[in-house]
Amino acid sequence: MQLRMSATTPPKACVAKERTVTDFVRDELGAPKIVDRSTFEAKLDALRVREKAHTREGDAIAAARRRLPMVEVDSATSLIGERGAVTLLDAFEQGDIMDTLRGLA
Amino acid sequence: MATSKERDKEHGKGHLGMNTPPIVSQQEWEAARLQLLAKEKALTRSRDALAAERRRMPWLAVDKKYEFDGAKGNVSLLDLFEGRRQLIIYRAFFEPGVFGWPEHACRGCSLGADQVAHLAHLNSRDTTLAYASRAPQADIARLKARMGWEMPWYTITDSFDVDFGVGQWHGHNVFFRDGERVFRTYFINNRGDEAMGTTWSYLDITPLGRQETWEDSPEGYLQTAPYKWWNWHDNYHAETSPDPKWVDIITDPEGAASRRRDAEAKGCSCA
Numbered sequence: 001m002q003l004r005m006s007a008t009t010p011p012k013a014c015v016a017k018e019r020t021v022t023d024f025v026r027d028e029l030g031a032p033k034i035v036d037r038s039t040f041e042a043k044l045d046a047l048r049v050r051e052k053a054h055t056r057e058g059d060a061i062a063a064a065r066r067r068l069p070m071v072e073v074d075s076a077t078s079l080i081g082e083r084g085a086v087t088l089l090d091a092f093e094q095g096d097i098m099d100t101l102r103g104l105a
Numbered sequence: 106m107a108t109s110k111e112r113d114k115e116h117g118k119g120h121l122g123m124n125t126p127p128i129v130s131q132q133e134w135e136a137a138r139l140q141l142l143a144k145e146k147a148l149t150r151s152r153d154a155l156a157a158e159r160r161r162m163p164w165l166a167v168d169k170k171y172e173f174d175g176a177k178g179n180v181s182l183l184d185l186f187e188g189r190r191q192l193i194i195y196r197a198f199f200e201p202g203v204f205g206w207p208e209h210a211c212r213g214c215s216l217g218a219d220q221v222a223h224l225a226h227l228n229s230r231d232t233t234l235a236y237a238s239r240a241p242q243a244d245i246a247r248l249k250a251r252m253g254w255e256m257p258w259y260t261i262t263d264s265f266d267v268d269f270g271v272g273q274w275h276g277h278n279v280f281f282r283d284g285e286r287v288f289r290t291y292f293i294n295n296r297g298d299e300a301m302g303t304t305w306s307y308l309d310i311t312p313l314g315r316q317e318t319w320e321d322s323p324e325g326y327l328q329t330a331p332y333k334w335w336n337w338h339d340n341y342h343a344e345t346s347p348d349p350k351w352v353d354i355i356t357d358p359e360g361a362a363s364r365r366r367d368a369e370a371k372g373c374s375c376a
Contacts, residue, residue, distance in 0.1 A: 032160075032161060032162055032163050032290070032312065032323070033163040033164070034163065034164050034165070034166055034288065035163040035164070035165065036165075037165055040162075040163060040164075040165040040289070043162055043163055044162070044291070044292060047155070047158055047159065047162065050155060050158070051293070051297060052296075054148070054151055054152060054155055055296045055297075057148055057151070058148055061141065061144050061145060061148055064141055064144070065141060066126075067126055068126060068134070068137055068138065068141065069126045069127045069128065069129040069133060069134055069137055070125070070126055070127075070128050070129070070134070071128070071129060071130070071134040
């Protein structure tokens, strides 16, 4: 895959040295720039603040999801599995998740 | 305003021993779900905006010649790209002194390895994923066989881990290759690592992104239409350009379905 080169690329006869994609990106697109380590780390830290806010927002939505009301459905709903007919209840595969959680607590 | 926990107390504990939400009608549930869906969509948009920012991150030139041991011997950082333009390296903890050694890698890293998607999709977007640890290759080969992991997994031999923020803690480093020049473009760790594993989460931390037309990327970046480049993981090599029938389905789903029905009515199974 190549970054798309614009029509402004000069004819080969005018080019002393073949320009790399990075040269193209830096000179003609203005971004991204090649920077030193401290500038890179500072940019990373700034973006990290937004990354963390996004993670917290995702956590808040998951918390709201745990508080959504529920609808009762027919646990005897039939499904066909690899070993034949099963119910929706069977598809849970295990007894009570609370028993498992209590075991871990 | 009552906190979530206070509101929870309004509902008595049922036989489950926890404050479960109210049981409601299908209609009420749908309304509550749509309210939450609005927030979920906003979160998706804000994730897209973050990925767009990452594509505008400056790059750090990597001038040091790092060396790794691979399944076929000594290799350079450049070799880890496998010829592709983008490289993501996850630093996994598997070495003497780490809980589980030598039978297992660190539990968190192992959980992460279990959720790595089929790499054919990532590879088809010019991106390579590799794992790197301090353990020798013989141990890595045994671990991969035992756990059913198939990603390339290298042995760190120098200061690569310390230099890229993963000497003491796990993390994903992202690199870009231009010919033989290598740049570090991003780094993610902690809770950021737990979201990794899907084709999309990996592409969203790369400098080129998903390379799809809807993305907000710097001008001139190669982009192709979403959906069209998708393929079955065992079919990317056989099919170098999108199958016209698939493109038809993606471009005009209703039309494609009606054309298929017409063809079936005529007793033709070729459409």
